[in-house]
Amino acid sequence: MATIQDVARRAGVGVGTVSRVINESPLVSEATRARVQQVIDEIGYRPSSLARALSLGRSTTLAVIVPFFTRSSVVARLRGVADVIDGSDYDLVLYDVHTPEQRDRRFELAARADRAGVLIMSLAPSDEVVRALAAASVPVVFVDRRVEGLPHVFTDDAEGGRKATNHLIGLGHTRIAFVGDRFDESFGFTSSIDRLAGYHLAMIEAGLPVPAGYEQVADHGREEAHRQTRELLSLPEPPTAIVAASDLQAFGVLEAARDAGVDVPGDLSVIGYDDVPMAPYLGLTTVQQQLYDTGAEAAALLIRLLAGETLEEPSVELPTEIVIRRSTAPLR
Amino acid sequence: MATIQDVARRAGVGVGTVSRVINESPLVSEATRARVQQVIDEIGYRPSSLARALSLGRSTTLAVIVPFFTRSSVVARLRGVADVIDGSDYDLVLYDVHTPEQRDRRFELAARADRAGVLIMSLAPSDEVVRALAAASVPVVFVDRRVEGLPHVFTDDAEGGRKATNHLIGLGHTRIAFVGDRFDESFGFTSSIDRLAGYHLAMIEAGLPVPAGYEQVADHGREEAHRQTRELLSLPEPPTAIVAASDLQAFGVLEAARDAGVDVPGDLSVIGYDDVPMAPYLGLTTVQQQLYDTGAEAAALLIRLLAGETLEEPSVELPTEIVIRRSTAPLR
């Protein structure tokens, strides 16, 4: 593989001059520039990004840390990230995390790092990590999580949960239950509990009761949601509407309803959260949070930070919106 | 950030010795090793992987080039790749490709590259690129595609298409149609046409006719498949069974059937291809190709190549298998 030395020798110039040509410095005469460029084309020289990074003291790779990247909400966000990074001069290094140990290892790595910047999705850093990151010179942006003192892109999950519940209340429902995740100690995901809080708020505002058993929390998953729904449907006073903390869980609810012969939306209204790509297909009413946009926005933020911009408003809140489809209907 | 020099100075040794400690060379006395290690721990020194890579002449990042990584089949494969890479000392650099120009740029980059190895999913390289890759010292593995002379992991798409069709024939169907993608000139994806070839073969073997209009090809997508199915259902002799070239397309078929009031599997049997995560949920009978495993296998192959192993059998074929669910039934 040709090096800058080879080019310099063949063109009869010094390495400095070649470097200037590569980096489009104006301090080269047109004649020299042309000659060097010709040699570069001839031998197909490409600078080593490794050597470049070492010399410059900064690399052109961004670490993107995501949890469970099989979840379609994560994939949708990641697509936004990938698209924006693709349009820049940076490369995307992907770290998938599915255990707390992995997460901690990744974070430690991020704080150190030969990566130019770090983007962290949904995961909660400990205070210690936050301090380390803030101290480290490498810029960090969080997606789907608010972190005091560090830039982040987020949506208001509590408000989203409230909107979802109000949609059902507006349809005349009064027996409204919630299917969500247990607070995950190890990962510290908060979106599900925030949405639950929004549900509670809406119920209280409307003066509606939340009977025992109407709040089902379990591990995150379609099959778990299936079980949670069976539980709800077997209550003495089963709900006529269900707020699910995610679309994946809503799918589990729909499945359980179908298996139990409960008609949706005739006998049961179901609203999800996220608006993943399958949601329109299944006719799921849901709270749309712009997954793609959160990723794209965060990546754009990170890149601006790397460009040395100081942002007056380093954090971005994206709105949520109810998308009405076929899984919710007025109480009959 | 501390460097190896700092450590050497503080420990009162030479940089060579520190390097030996880091790399667990046996040529260091226990006493020295302990002292150096202590300094390392004290100041929290981590070697720069950049400098290391430059010095060693090889990096520890693998380029993974995928098309449209929103497609769930691609994501499933990618998960296999990510899991295996995560267990190694390599990092995963993701390149998403959704235009032919991007593809060519990525390939060029791959042949050159400061990446230790390259994994290419589904995409077709030109002969020129194949030559360049074979010539370049960087190992390449292909997934979901056979490439003469280079290692690859693949399944037999024609055989899969044949199996799918035979499943329907075995259920007594004779009017069997096919919904697939048009040959994509720009990307050169071949799986859909291979599956179509398998469908044809099975029909011929069974002595069944393929009436005009029974072969629907269009761009890849759920909505396109929806339209293709409407076309089929409006034929004078509509099919009683449909082979779809992918699960995504099968979803479009199911949707169209539902919209047209055609009962599945009562009036129409539908079989998909891939077995993506949503398939069990929707009860789709499908040809399972081990998406996760193809990715994992390919990554493992690449890593063995990088370890210097010479593989007697550099390519791996993975089997396909019919998974029967609720979308196919005997002809009534």
Place this chain on the structure above:
DNA sequence: GGTCGGCTTGGAATCGGTTCCACGCCGATT
């Protein structure tokens, strides 16, 4: 006691870029 050989060790050279400093050359100014 001298020589030899085996461990340890220090440090220079190297990887392939970038950047800064010094120098040569030119035309313009006095």
Place this chain on the structure above:
DNA sequence: AATCGGCGTGGAACCGATTCCAAGCCGACC
């Protein structure tokens, strides 16, 4: 004619690791 300034250029130093070579030290052997 001498001085000055500025442009274009070459090349050494540097980024932070690895590795190889030379050398110091020690015990063993003759």
